[in-house]
Amino acid sequence: MFDDPDALTGSDRTHYATCAECQARYAGMAEDARSAATLLAAPELKLDIASAFKRVQAAPAAKPRFGFSFPILRPASRPMFAGLAAAVVLAALVVTAFANVLPLFQPKTVATVPVTVADIQSLSALSDYGTVTWSQQPNPQIVLSAADAEKIAGFKAPVAKYLPKGTSSTITYGAMAKAVAVFTFDAAKAQSAAAKSGKALPKLPAGMDGAKLTVTAGPAIIEIYGNLNLGSEGSSNANSNGSSQNINLPELVIAESVAPLVTSTQVTAKQLEDYVLSMPGISKELAAAVRAIGDPSGTLLIPVPIQYATSTPVTIQGSHGVALGDNTGLGSAVIWIKGNVFAVAGPQKQSEVIKVASNLK
Amino acid sequence: MGLNLEAAAEGPKRLVKTREEAFEALFKTEYARVAGIANRVLADPHEAEDVAQEVFINFHRLHSATAQFAPAWLHRAAAHAALNRIRGRRRREKRDMAQAPDEGSRTMDPQQMLEVSEDRRMVRAALARMAPKPAAVLVLRASGLSYSEVAQALGVGTGQIGTLLRRAEATLRKEVTRGTSI
Numbered sequence: 001m002f003d004d005p006d007a008l009t010g011s012d013r014t015h016y017a018t019c020a021e022c023q024a025r026y027a028g029m030a031e032d033a034r035s036a037a038t039l040l041a042a043p044e045l046k047l048d049i050a051s052a053f054k055r056v057q058a059a060p061a062a063k064p065r066f067g068f069s070f071p072i073l074r075p076a077s078r079p080m081f082a083g084l085a086a087a088v089v090l091a092a093l094v095v096t097a098f099a100n101v102l103p104l105f106q107p108k109t110v111a112t113v114p115v116t117v118a119d120i121q122s123l124s125a126l127s128d129y130g131t132v133t134w135s136q137q138p139n140p141q142i143v144l145s146a147a148d149a150e151k152i153a154g155f156k157a158p159v160a161k162y163l164p165k166g167t168s169s170t171i172t173y174g175a176m177a178k179a180v181a182v183f184t185f186d187a188a189k190a191q192s193a194a195a196k197s198g199k200a201l202p203k204l205p206a207g208m209d210g211a212k213l214t215v216t217a218g219p220a221i222i223e224i225y226g227n228l229n230l231g232s233e234g235s236s237n238a239n240s241n242g243s244s245q246n247i248n249l250p251e252l253v254i255a256e257s258v259a260p261l262v263t264s265t266q267v268t269a270k271q272l273e274d275y276v277l278s279m280p281g282i283s284k285e286l287a288a289a290v291r292a293i294g295d296p297s298g299t300l301l302i303p304v305p306i307q308y309a310t311s312t313p314v315t316i317q318g319s320h321g322v323a324l325g326d327n328t329g330l331g332s333a334v335i336w337i338k339g340n341v342f343a344v345a346g347p348q349k350q351s352e353v354i355k356v357a358s359n360l361k
Numbered sequence: 362m363g364l365n366l367e368a369a370a371e372g373p374k375r376l377v378k379t380r381e382e383a384f385e386a387l388f389k390t391e392y393a394r395v396a397g398i399a400n401r402v403l404a405d406p407h408e409a410e411d412v413a414q415e416v417f418i419n420f421h422r423l424h425s426a427t428a429q430f431a432p433a434w435l436h437r438a439a440a441h442a443a444l445n446r447i448r449g450r451r452r453r454e455k456r457d458m459a460q461a462p463d464e465g466s467r468t469m470d471p472q473q474m475l476e477v478s479e480d481r482r483m484v485r486a487a488l489a490r491m492a493p494k495p496a497a498v499l500v501l502r503a504s505g506l507s508y509s510e511v512a513q514a515l516g517v518g519t520g521q522i523g524t525l526l527r528r529a530e531a532t533l534r535k536e537v538t539r540g541t542s543i
Contacts, residue, residue, distance in 0.1 A: 052396075
């Protein structure tokens with residue numbers, strides 16, 4: 001009413017004209033509003049927008065990056081992470097191959113597959129076997145609140161009812177809407193990749209060329225505990241070397257994602273299974289490990305580099321999950337599926353991470 | 362096929378260019394407003410520009426300038442970043458005063474104590490004591506944002522803004538009075 005006197009309807013206006021209480025209340029509010037306007041007066045700003053833009057452009061952090069900057073990763077760990085990401089895509093491929101219901105696969109539980117660094121490196125050449133295109137680009141974003149993250153993901157952000165002692169109360173929320181990747185198998189590409197590695201490509205099943213595998217990932221929410229920007233706060237000269245050394249490692253990471261959904265065209269599950277496992281670049285050990293899981297239809301395979309971590313089966317909130325412990329003792333993680341895929345990770349003892357996971361609401 | 366390859370090679374370059382162009386356009390449209398919001402909190406044009414630039418740098422690092430939520434994100438981040446600064450400033454002042462009260466009064470020019478800046482400091486201290494949401498509502502509205510823009514920036518319904526604003530105005534007044542009577 002103070003800001004927009006026209007907002008008052010006819011009947012309200014009549015009531016206001018005769019009601020002393022409303023008039024008094026309005027007088028008080030108007031006084032508060034006038035006083036706030038006076039109190040919040042600020043010195044005039046004289047802006048030079050062009051030079052301000054130049055300064056922003058010159059800042060090292062202003063260089064565009066692809067979506068998340070993944071503050072949790074040190075530069076040295078990025079190739080490793082890229083390799084793991086490729087391995088996850090291939091794991092999805094393998095899992096699809098096992099799925100008996102051809103066009104649809106959504107994991108209900110998790111299992112780990114031990115992989116070696118060599119496996120991971122060879123898997124990153126996935127593009128040698130076909131084309132990966134995004135029909136919906138992954139667009140992970142850092143947002144300001146849990147509510148914003150929930151808006152993007154479309155489900156409630158997980159709440160940790162137990163936190164290890166000393167965990168920061170600063171939470172950075174990240175969210176990603178659904179992303180859809182389409183991998184189209186290309187026989188010619190696979191042939192030349194096999195020729196390059198000096199290995200013969202197994203005979204292509206009919207319909208394999210041009211077969212499409214659609215992987216839908218997310219939506220997802222990630223919660224990162226800890227003040228990640230502390231190192232670069234409040235100093236314009238501290239960033240002079242433009243490095244990411246002043247990034248703090250998170251104290252705890254909690255993530256929830258809708259389980260990935262995989263669909264395929266043209267080929268049967270059995271064909272895909274046999275073919276994918278016989279592709280050059282997949283070690284016999286990896287293929288054997290995948291086969292050993294038994295009936296993994298509905299199982300999300302998590303590649304675990306054998307040199308880096310050990311894994312143990314655990315039960316989290318009544319669901320089967322796996323706990324990954326870093327051999328160095330510096331960190332651990334637990335992953336389980338209860339409708340959605342959940343993960344809790346941090347530089348903590350495994351028992352602490354499991355306690356956080358068990359108390360996640 | 363040849364055409365596709367060319368398009369594929371041109372694609373990323375064009376994408377980078379349009380991303381930069383979009384960011385520049387967003388900067389030109391929103392900079393004055395973002396700096397204005399920060400200035401409303403800090404009452405210090407230089408520091409306000411620092412905050413505004415920091416907000417744009419963070420935005421560019423994390424989001425696409427074509428995102429629908431871009432202006433709302435920037436407005437909210439400007440308010441919160443500036444409010445965080447005055448909170449930090451207040452903590453520092455408190456600490457400095459506690460550590461060296463004598464030195465504080467020695468170095469202070471008595472003339473300065475009578476200046477208008479003292480009022481501003483009081484208001485900023487009051488803002489710093491307020492809860493983040495009411496403080497942000499006040500600052501965003503005082504910076505000329507409409508009810509709907511304030512609502513978008515804070516992720517609340519437009520219908521709540523009137524009530525939030527009235528309560529925040531009353532709180533600010535009380536806080537300033539409390540500050541002057543201490």
